[in-house]
Amino acid sequence: MNRFWGFIRKEFYHIFRDARTLIIILGIPVSQLLLFGYVVNTEVKDVKLAVYDQSKDDVTTRIINKLTSSGYFELVKNLDSDNDIEAIFKKGKIKEVLVFEPDFAEKLEREGSADIQLLADATDPNVARMVAMYTQNIINSFLKQEQPLATVPMQVNASIKMYYNEQLRSVFLFVPGLMALIMMLVSALMSSISITREKELGTMEVLLVSPLKPIHIIIGKVIPYLLIAFVDSLLIILMGNLVFNMPVNGSLLLLMGECFLFIFLSLSLGILISTVAPTQLIAMFMSMIGLMLPTLLLSGFVFPIESMPEVLQWFSAIMPARWFNEIVKNIMLKGVGFMYVWKQTFILLAMSVFIVFVSVRKFKIRLM
Template sequence: MKQFLIFVKKECLHIWRDRRTLVILIGMPIVQIILYGFALTNEVKNSRIAVFDQSKDDATRLITDRIAASRYFNLEKNLNSYKQIGESFREGIVRMVVVFPINFQDDLLHTNHAQIQLIADASDPNTANTLANYASAIVNDYQNALNNDQKLPYNIDVQLRMLYNPELKGAYNFVPGVMALVLMLICAMMTSISIVKEKEMGTMEVILVSPLKPFRIVLAKTVPYLLVSLLNIISILLLSVYALDVPIKGSIFLLMAESTLFTITSLSLGILISNFSRTQQSAMFTSMMSLFLPTLLFSGFLFPIENMPKALQIISNIVPAKWYYIIVKAVMIKGLGITAIWKETLILMGMTLLLLGISIRNFKIRLA
């Protein structure tokens, strides 16, 4: 045991002395959580719009003020002709134009019917549809206020309730994804590179002639990265709660335990990659291509898996990040316990044992 701890200390000193790598290991999760939490979001807000008001009456001014006061829109300019609408879109000035016809208020008061035209840039269909829905909701609120909330006969009132994330914050989706991405990259990529580095420098030969068995050598190489990963998990959770206002509704102990399990799975993948890599460049390239892209594409982080073809849905089942992403969302966002994630936990355990077994079995004790 003493010899094993000496090896672990040696690996920790390697990481500590390589300050550039240490900054990347500690700083990358912080940068990513801030980037994904604030910059890359699926929320639509502060979108630039224009208004073409041909009526210029009290009703159109009131609706315009309501739209401009919303956090979803920024009123960029007022237009004076239909020609300016096309020019505004072509120049990329606005994402949507609100058009009020002539005699809008008179038609609304005398015929009880008036029209508003919403022209949106559908080159991004999801954003265009979202903006149109936001604007329609604001107009409907004005209409209800005008009618003093009186309901028409046979009116169907649709009530919408959003569970777990009532404000539809994008951070609720990105935080679990960033946790999976960071742990996968740090654990797998850095572990594979560190082992291959020993081979390149010729120090692996010295390590292999030590009294320690290959299993303990591999374990000693991974323990420091496990500790760094736990530190990253804590920093991500702190930033999530205090910077992004994403609460931890479930058990913190369960969340840390599941994160540790996924970390060990990622470390096992790193060891496996190191067995087939001869240089640090090949290890990094293999890690990026075989881990980074699948984590982004098949974890459900950026793209819903259920929208993919059946073949890709089946492939996604072999990506560990998918199961960890489900676990984090269930525990952290929904506040569920182990009874809701036991299947995903068993799958990760099975993957860990399989990968660790293959990695240890194929670990080369002779370099020649």
């Protein structure tokens, strides 16, 4: 028995003296619980709202107040004409526009019903669905509160219109997200594994002793993955279109250009990982846990960014896939041009430059 306890004690030494094991057994449950608890949150909060109030009366003001005081909505803009609606959706910040018909209060009083239009940006169908539902519920509770004893209840007829994705098809959400994920997988994971494999095999050393310049070795290693990832992205767009009727409303050329930028970024991440990771296994773990998981959880692919706590929204801002997602949705669904995605493009570009700079430095240090 003594021998047995000795064995168990030895195992605890291994666990407590190895920082990595400690991180796994303590860090992972805590971080995953917090992450999933907060991220996997189907509630939507602080939805950016714009109002086109053609009536501007007491009732519409109170409805708007009721909406904004609920905590779910935040009034960002008052519109003066319905021409502005399309433009404001293209900018991407505002998720819902409420349109009150003229003489809203009067109609409600006189005819017992009035019309309201509820326009939602359905590039993220889950968010759009929820936003529309919340709005309706809040308006209904407002009416009940106004006339608790009325025998013939007053009615607000809400006509809902989902912009860019009328049938709320979730595939429109998944295609851009999947594109980001697969390109990360092919570019970052595969290239980092393939570079570390050469390190493990010792062939990297032989290549470095040869007249090839290090930069040529790296470029030679990543070009195949660049091509494969590019073909993959075309494949996803094509299949999305043929099988799921996902449109490409904007310029295909622009879309391909953005894909290229994102692949380039992912490849530089792969190179960065390979300069740090000594073995294929570690490269794989780093790509999986450091890139894939956050991409899946924080890029807005599976869970809406709007409903994340602020800290995670900050994390989501450093996820390249988040910006790529926005770009792809904007181009494919909203059909916008470069003017509407230049900001996201610039962020991706800046990230690429930064990562390339860091990995070149790391690579040089390793050679010293």
